[in-house]
Amino acid sequence: MANVFDLFDPAHQPQVPRPEGDVLAALRTGMNTAEGEIKAGSTTLNILTTAAQRQSARITETHSRRAEEALEKAQSLMEELRTAQTEGRLGTDWSEYMRDAWERMVLTTDTLRKRGDIFLEHEAAGCPPVLIYDYEIIMDGADLPYPSNYMLLKITPPDGVIVNDNRRPYIIIDPRAGHGPGIGGFKSDSQVGVALREGHPVYFVAFKRMPEPGQYLSYVTRAEAAFVREVMRRHPEASRPVITGNCQGGWATLLLAATNPDLTGPIVINGAPVAPWAGKVGENPMRYNAGVLGGTWIPMMLSDLGGGIFDGAHLVQNFEQMNPSRTLFRKYTDLFRDIDKGDETFLEFEKWWGGFFLMTEPEIKWIVEQLFVGNRLVKNEARIEPGRPIDLKAIRAPIIVFASHGDNITPPQQALNWVAETYTDVNEIRIRGQRIIYMVHDQVGHLGIFVSSQIAKKEYSEVASTLKTIEALAPGLYEMIIEDVTEKNGQKHFTVGFVERTLDDIRALDDTVGDERPFAAVARAAEVQAQLYDTVLRPMVMALVTETGAEMSRALHPARLTRALMSSRNPAMQRVEAAAEKVKAERQKAAATNPFLAAEAFWVQSTEYMIDLMRDSRDMMVELTFHSVWGSPWARSFGKTHEARRTLKSHGELRGLPEVANALMHIEQGGFPEAVIRMLVLLAENRGTVRRDRLERSAQVLTQDEPFKSLGADRRAMIIHQQTLIATFETEAAIKTLPLLLGDKAERELALRVVQFVPGVIEEMSPRTLSLLQRFREVLDLDPLTENVTADPLAATALPEVESEHLPALVVATDAPKGNGRSRRRAPPVADAGSEG
Numbered sequence: 001m002a003n004v005f006d007l008f009d010p011a012h013q014p015q016v017p018r019p020e021g022d023v024l025a026a027l028r029t030g031m032n033t034a035e036g037e038i039k040a041g042s043t044t045l046n047i048l049t050t051a052a053q054r055q056s057a058r059i060t061e062t063h064s065r066r067a068e069e070a071l072e073k074a075q076s077l078m079e080e081l082r083t084a085q086t087e088g089r090l091g092t093d094w095s096e097y098m099r100d101a102w103e104r105m106v107l108t109t110d111t112l113r114k115r116g117d118i119f120l121e122h123e124a125a126g127c128p129p130v131l132i133y134d135y136e137i138i139m140d141g142a143d144l145p146y147p148s149n150y151m152l153l154k155i156t157p158p159d160g161v162i163v164n165d166n167r168r169p170y171i172i173i174d175p176r177a178g179h180g181p182g183i184g185g186f187k188s189d190s191q192v193g194v195a196l197r198e199g200h201p202v203y204f205v206a207f208k209r210m211p212e213p214g215q216y217l218s219y220v221t222r223a224e225a226a227f228v229r230e231v232m233r234r235h236p237e238a239s240r241p242v243i244t245g246n247c248q249g250g251w252a253t254l255l256l257a258a259t260n261p262d263l264t265g266p267i268v269i270n271g272a273p274v275a276p277w278a279g280k281v282g283e284n285p286m287r288y289n290a291g292v293l294g295g296t297w298i299p300m301m302l303s304d305l306g307g308g309i310f311d312g313a314h315l316v317q318n319f320e321q322m323n324p325s326r327t328l329f330r331k332y333t334d335l336f337r338d339i340d341k342g343d344e345t346f347l348e349f350e351k352w353w354g355g356f357f358l359m360t361e362p363e364i365k366w367i368v369e370q371l372f373v374g375n376r377l378v379k380n381e382a383r384i385e386p387g388r389p390i391d392l393k394a395i396r397a398p399i400i401v402f403a404s405h406g407d408n409i410t411p412p413q414q415a416l417n418w419v420a421e422t423y424t425d426v427n428e429i430r431i432r433g434q435r436i437i438y439m440v441h442d443q444v445g446h447l448g449i450f451v452s453s454q455i456a457k458k459e460y461s462e463v464a465s466t467l468k469t470i471e472a473l474a475p476g477l478y479e480m481i482i483e484d485v486t487e488k489n490g491q492k493h494f495t496v497g498f499v500e501r502t503l504d505d506i507r508a509l510d511d512t513v514g515d516e517r518p519f520a521a522v523a524r525a526a527e528v529q530a531q532l533y534d535t536v537l538r539p540m541v542m543a544l545v546t547e548t549g550a551e552m553s554r555a556l557h558p559a560r561l562t563r564a565l566m567s568s569r570n571p572a573m574q575r576v577e578a579a580a581e582k583v584k585a586e587r588q589k590a591a592a593t594n595p596f597l598a599a600e601a602f603w604v605q606s607t608e609y610m611i612d613l614m615r616d617s618r619d620m621m622v623e624l625t626f627h628s629v630w631g632s633p634w635a636r637s638f639g640k641t642h643e644a645r646r647t648l649k650s651h652g653e654l655r656g657l658p659e660v661a662n663a664l665m666h667i668e669q670g671g672f673p674e675a676v677i678r679m680l681v682l683l684a685e686n687r688g689t690v691r692r693d694r695l696e697r698s699a700q701v702l703t704q705d706e707p708f709k710s711l712g713a714d715r716r717a718m719i720i721h722q723q724t725l726i727a728t729f730e731t732e733a734a735i736k737t738l739p740l741l742l743g744d745k746a747e748r749e750l751a752l753r754v755v756q757f758v759p760g761v762i763e764e765m766s767p768r769t770l771s772l773l774q775r776f777r778e779v780l781d782l783d784p785l786t787e788n789v790t791a792d793p794l795a796a797t798a799l800p801e802v803e804s805e806h807l808p809a810l811v812v813a814t815d816a817p818k819g820n821g822r823s824r825r826r827a828p829p830v831a832d833a834g835s836e837g
Contacts, residue, residue, distance in 0.1 A: 047514070047515050047627050047631065051627065058282075059613070062612075066609045067609075070605070077599055097597065106580055108332075110577060114347060119354045120563075120569065127356075135153040138230060139230055141212075148207075149210060149212050150227075154201070154202075168242055168265060169231050170200050170203065172185065172205065172243075173244065174205070175249045178313065200242075216362050217362070225260045245267065247270065247410065254274065254395065258394045264397040266399070269401045274377060277378075279510075283411070290522055297530045303364060304542050307545055307547055311358060311554050312358060323615070329607065330608055370382045377392070378392075398435040401415055405443065407444070408445070416438055424654060426500075431657055431659055474720065479498070518630035660725050660729060667730060667734065671741060671742075672707060675738055679752075682772060698758045706794065750793055
């Protein structure tokens with residue numbers, strides 16, 4: 001630091017600052033700032049250009065093609081009308097069509113009347129779950145210390161379905177995003193149906209329409225944890241339950257697993273928006289809503305208008321606006337055109353779609369502020385309660401993530417990017433002992449993930465089968481590939497493989513994270529807006545709202561009003577039922593060749609195309625507006641404080657973690673189980689792909705054969721975790737120290753036969769697998785590999801005598817003799833071991 005004399009001493013220049021130096025420093029700072037702004041502005045311009053190009057190209061391509069198709073159909077329609085006129089039947093066809101259209105209109109109106117009646121009955125009953133299965137209520141969250149409106153239901157198996165209570169239970173958590181529970185089990189080919197057919201006990205986490213007074217989202221998480229404990233208590237001989245979370249139930253499942261890592265078995269996350277900022281430029285417009293329509297203060301105000309209760313009908317209305325041609329037009333025109341095929345499917349779906357559920361203000365505020373606008377769950381900044389942070393790294397259960405490129409509500413980037421944001425690399429996933437498996441469908445839509453029969457028969461069935469063996473996978477990141485469809489006994493069978501992936505494979509599903517920078521400014525603006533509303537407007541709004549007014553606002557919501565007005569309670573609808581019965585008795589359908597039916601189809605399709613064009617144009621304008629406003633220099637400066645991502649560890653820091661250091665300290669310790677597991681891990685990493693049949697053989701060895709069976713699930717998982725770390729960080733030493741784990745030649749030979757049994761016959765092995773097996777035999781001083789091992793060596797052969805000190809906590813004799821402490825034992829052969837499931 002300079003003193004007063006140094007400031008004016010030329011001998012100390014330029015070390016001591018002077019005014020002219022300050023000017024130069026200010027110029028340099030200004031130039032650096034300008035350079036940074038130019039780069040940031042260029043990035044924003046590139047994003048805008050890319051968005052405009054992709055959106056306009058898609059609009060041009062899609063709607064040009066549709067225009068050509070419409071023109072061809074118009075020409076064909078004109079020909080049909082001209083032919084009908086030439087043949088002199090145009091008037092007859094018109095009369096026939098008008099009668100047919102009128103009759104269909106009456107029948108369609110009657111269906112809407114039925115929907116209205118079902119809606120009112122469902123509302124009067126409190127909107128119970130729309131499950132097609134019988135169930136009993138096991139627990140009610142209202143009775144817990146932290147009361148919530150959640151319930152635990154046990155599904156009653158239908159006739160002919162046998163459930164084994166010793167098999168792993170399934171717990172399904174449905175989304176609470178405006179609609180009610182039941183979408184995961186409102187048809188036989190569903191998540192519930194698949195699990196029941198596999199013989200698993202199935203439980204369903206449902207919720208009542210009205211939340212408990214003072215309910216917080218943390219109360220819901222506590223209730224779900226209590227439900228899992230109750231399921232585990234009811235099935236003490238079974239493995240920990242599988243928990244499946246759909247959409248909003250997916251991130252709720254992650255919260256449950258992160259805050260209660262000791263409770264859950266594998267968790268399945270379907271279409272869950274965990275990283276809501278993520279998405280591709282020009283493709284995923286829903287993520288821009290908060291920046292264009294408003295942030296957290298909107299649901300806060302809507303909750304205040306509802307007397308502290310947020311109406312889920314608002315969320316349903318938002319969903320419908322995403323694809324209005326489908327939800328507001330084609331849904332009804334398809335019903336009108338196909339009314340003769342029946343209305344059961346329409347009414348079944350509408351019963352669920354029209355069941356609107358409520359939340360407390362703290363619940364919806366947490367969801368919007370912490371998750372959708374703030375992205376805090378991914379950034380490791382979310383808190384379920386004051387002083388109780390949520391760290392996704394705390395999850396110890398295997399995670400299966402199901403996403404789809406056809407999902408416009410939760411695109412794959414939002415379902416998967418949290419993995420790349422949470423872990424440094426795959427090595428850290430292994431260090432944590434975690435198994436993350438993801439599967440990306442090509443085209444199924446958001447609701448199709450939960451309700452599609454085809455998805456249930458294929459993806460969910462294969463996931464259910466895979467969950468039997470998933471815990472035999474070495475820790476890491478995998479993509480589940482379903483291929484090789486074969487027919488057997490009239491049923492389709494699939495070959496399932498697990499391909500090892502890196503975080504770059506997940507990042508490749510996205511373009512870059514550069515387009516997410518404006519969301520930081522939106523997040524900060526939302527916080528400021530919420531504070532201003534809370535301070536300035538909220539007292540006035542709450543003072544004006546009464547309980548009667550809040551109830552009226554819900555009853556008069558358009559989504560409820562349109563259904564109620566079409567019900568039989570409306571005097572204007574009282575004659576519709578009788579008219580519909582008369583039409584059914586005297587129904588005269590128009591001939592399929594009637595040209596006016598073709599004209600009707602042409603009008604429906606043309607109108608749908610027009611609505612889609614307006615939707616696509618709207619989405620493009622929303623995206624361009626978002627990046628123009630929130631990508632501006634002011635917004636970038638405003639949002640800097642909220643741009644920080646989760647701090648990730650370096651490779652050196654990962655190697656220095658206690659888990660890694662402890663594992664490497666034990667590289668020369670262990671016995672038969674450690675040696676076999678280490679070699680299986682090395683083989684898995686060497687192959688890069690694990691077929692399910694090989695995984696099933698591995699699971700058979702590790703869960704049904706001694707000495708592995710006696711280890712128990714927790715001890716077995718610990719050994720797999722430890723040996724994975726050894727194989728990852730000291731691969732060569734892991735191989736060279738194998739002789740220290742296996743004492744005599746017979747034990748080594750048996751271990752190698754067990755390891756060879758898993759990959760299968762020699763002819764199906766990859767060169768790398770075969771080479772590594774030969775390396776094992778060389779290190780263990782055994783003869784080269786020459787013959788196949790097609791039968792499980794441990795199922796037919798007793799384990800040779802091994803030193804008990806090599807199995808300190810693995811297979812311990814109950815009556816170990818005294819003396820030098822080096823007792824010898826044989827592991828008993830396995831009798832009829834069945835699938836644990």
